[in-house]
Amino acid sequence: HRDSPENNPDTPFEFTPENLKRIEAIINNYPEGHKSAAVMAVLDLAQRQHGWLPISAMNKVAEVLEMPPMRVYEVATFYTMYNRKPVGKYHIQVCTTTPCMLRDSDSILEAIKKKLGIKVGETTPDKLFTLIEVECLGACVNAPMVQINDNYYEDLTPKDIENIIDELKAGKVPKPGPRSGRFSCEPAGGLTSLTEPPKGPGFGVRDDL
Secondary structure (H helix, E strand, O other), X not given: OOOEOOEOOOOOOOOOHHHHHHHHHHHOXXXXXXXXXXXXXXHHHHHHHHOOOOHHHHHHHHHXXXXXXXXXXXXXXXXXXXXXXXXXXXEXXXXXXXXXHHOOHHHHHHHHHHHHOOOOOOEOOOOOEEEEEEOOOOOHXXXXXXXXXXXXXXXXXXXXXXXXXXXXXXXXXXXXXXXXXXXXXXXXOOOOOOOOOOOOOOOOOXXXX
């Protein structure tokens, strides 16, 4: 970390009363004397409140959890879901790892760059969109996919992602999940097994057991 005008120990940050209550509930999930176990959840809460994690927010997390600030920094700098610089209202994370790449994630990335007029790592002038490339997000069967804030958008085409961006610009919340019409991660060509309703209790149980 290097101090900047927007990110330094004096950057204003205080948890809201509502979030302090949430923190108390989170801490209660752990044994007494182990407040530090809640560090990831409390960092996430700080980021959701502020939009990103300035050093002052990390220091506040350390204070609330009664742990050395360095231990908080170690967590915040290790996990990529913590944003240590400002991001747009909609944080577009494009997976370009092998399964998505084989399903032409490059075309999705190019469509976003062209649509928004920004490069990877940049934010639009209106602060609405930030674009980054990420490693595997665990939805390989629905490649190519992107994560926007908390939602996954899967089975994408360039036109799909353009439509999603248009909806976000209009203040709408696009329906997450596959855009191909399939349910969840069912086979793209339709079910080939488990096509009948499940049998009732006791089906297939031997009488002599």
